[in-house]
Amino acid sequence: MWLGTVDSGVPNRVVEGDCTINNVIADERAWPNHGQFVSHVTVIAEHLHHLGVITHQEHGRLVSAAGRSGVGRPDDKNGYQPLLDGSASSFARWQHVGAGGFTRNADGSISSRPEPGLGMLWFPVSAYGDFSLKLQWRDDAPGDGRANSGVFVRFPDVRQHPAESRPEWVAIKYGHELQIFDRPDGDQYKSGSVYGFDRVDLAGAHAAPKGTWNDYEIRVVGQHYSVFRNGELINDYVNSPDAVFSPPRSDDPGGAGRQSARGYLGLQNHGTADLISFRDVRIAPLNPCCPNGSASSAANSTTCC
Numbered sequence: 001m002w003l004g005t006v007d008s009g010v011p012n013r014v015v016e017g018d019c020t021i022n023n024v025i026a027d028e029r030a031w032p033n034h035g036q037f038v039s040h041v042t043v044i045a046e047h048l049h050h051l052g053v054i055t056h057q058e059h060g061r062l063v064s065a066a067g068r069s070g071v072g073r074p075d076d077k078n079g080y081q082p083l084l085d086g087s088a089s090s091f092a093r094w095q096h097v098g099a100g101g102f103t104r105n106a107d108g109s110i111s112s113r114p115e116p117g118l119g120m121l122w123f124p125v126s127a128y129g130d131f132s133l134k135l136q137w138r139d140d141a142p143g144d145g146r147a148n149s150g151v152f153v154r155f156p157d158v159r160q161h162p163a164e165s166r167p168e169w170v171a172i173k174y175g176h177e178l179q180i181f182d183r184p185d186g187d188q189y190k191s192g193s194v195y196g197f198d199r200v201d202l203a204g205a206h207a208a209p210k211g212t213w214n215d216y217e218i219r220v221v222g223q224h225y226s227v228f229r230n231g232e233l234i235n236d237y238v239n240s241p242d243a244v245f246s247p248p249r250s251d252d253p254g255g256a257g258r259q260s261a262r263g264y265l266g267l268q269n270h271g272t273a274d275l276i277s278f279r280d281v282r283i284a285p286l287n288p289c290c291p292n293g294s295a296s297s298a299a300n301s302t303t304c305c
Contacts, residue, residue, distance in 0.1 A: 001062065002219065003027045003041070005079040005132055005284045008065035010058045021048065025062075028217060028231040031072035041066035080134065083123055083265070084110065084281035096121050097158055098168030100269040102278075109279035111140060112149070112269035120152060120168045122266035127157075129262045130286040133218045137180055139210045140275040146183035146210065149276040150195060153178065153220060154263030171266050174257055176239065178218050178227050180268075180276065182207035192227045192234035196245040197255070200227075200235050213279075221286055223259065 001010045001021055012022045024044055031037040045062040048054045054062070070079065084090050086108025096102065099117020102110045110121075133153065141147040155175025158167035164174075171177070177195035181187055184202055189195050191205035206229050208214055217228040223239035243255030267278055 001025070001065070002132070002221070002286065003062070003065045004069035004071045005286060006065045006069045007286065008058075008061045010054060010061050010065075013053055015048065015051070015053055021053070022226075022233055024048075026231065027066075027069070027071045028215075028228045028233070030231060034070075034072035037069075037072040038063070038066045079284040080132075080282040081284065082280075082282050084135075084278065086279065093123065093125055094121050095124050098166065100271075102267070102269060105277070107279075109138075109277050111277040112275055114272050114275060116272050118168060118271065119269045120171055120266040121269070122152070122158060122171065122264055124157070124159075124264065127262045127264050128154075128283060128285065130221045131219070132284045132286055133220075133265065133281070134283075135216050135281040136213045136279050137216055138213050138277040139180075139182060139208075140277050141210065141273055142275065145273050146181065146186075147274045147276040148183070148187065148270040149180040149274060150177040150268040150270075151180070151216065151218060152176070152264075152266035152268065153218060153225075154258065154260055155266070156260065156263060158264070171264075173252055174260075175263055175266075176225065176258060177268065178216075178225070178235075180216075181205075182210075192229060194225060194227075194235065194237045194239075196249075196252070197239075197243050198235060198237040204234055206230065206232055206234055219286065222261075 001008045001012050004027055012020050014020055015024060025041060042063050045059045049059045091104045098119030100115040100119040101113050102121050103113055104110050139147040152171040152175050155171040158170040161170045164170045179189045179193040179195045180191050182191055188199055190200050190202050192200040215230050219226040225237045227235040239255055239258055241256040241259060245252040245254055
């Protein structure tokens with residue numbers, strides 16, 4: 001269980017039905033202040049302990065993690081490194097591959113250009129292991145259309161890849177795309193889906209009106225992917241080696257080809273009518289307090305507990 005960028009060391013267990021500890025703690029909500037969040041977690045932890053979902057020791061870990069987190073603080077970008085902060089210099093650190101492209105706007109956001117073909121803006125400066133990636137996106141498709149786009153994570157360096165000559169397809173085939181698509185028809189993978197592997201339907205995507213900014217957070221820890229939209233968890237996915245891309249693609253390596261522990265990040269431009277804007281892209285490395293997943297290591301870790 002991560003509270004912001006702090007690992008509590010408590011597993012995300014089921015509370016009831018489809019509801020998990022992560023759902024009831026809801027650290028991604030817009031909290032008025034830090035104290036209110038800590039009080040909320042304290043009450044929730046007491047209730048979970050009463051239900052027998054967590055132990056007394058885990059109760060303490062959750063409350064401690066809440067207190068050490070930045071959730072609800074005015075400066076809750078603590079631990080997050082800006083990758084796209086509105087400045088021309090930050091935009092210049094990104095590189096575009098494939099067709100189309102992105103343009104920087106007067107307000108510092110970036111928007112895909114209305115050009116045919118598939119492409120990707122990627123961040124070649126660093127590869128990342130476990131992380132929390134936060135950004136905002138806005139669907140700017142013309143008329144009654146809805147934009148198709150996505151965020152690529154954990155893909156290898158696209159330059160001179162030994163198995164793929166088209167760099168934008170390196171991300172598609174050897175990383176995961178977290179889909180952006182609020183259209184009721186068309187592609188079966190809606191916003192929050194792990195494209196090709198784990199579908200989220202339109203209701204689960206929590207579709208929003210066009211022209212509004214959406215908060216997106218993608219957490220990747222090991223092979224566990226979590227997608228949050230506007231403070232709500234909309235997908236949880238574990239990247240299994242035996243997972244198969246659907247619908248089938250003969251040259252896709254499946255889950256086995258996407259097991260890397262580190263990789264790069266990218267933003268997709270999909271086509272002429274798929275106009276999408278992004279802003280405030282930032283990332284925080286996530287370093288588990290219990291790297292071996294053992295309760296004993298958590299109990300002996302002053303950082304974790």
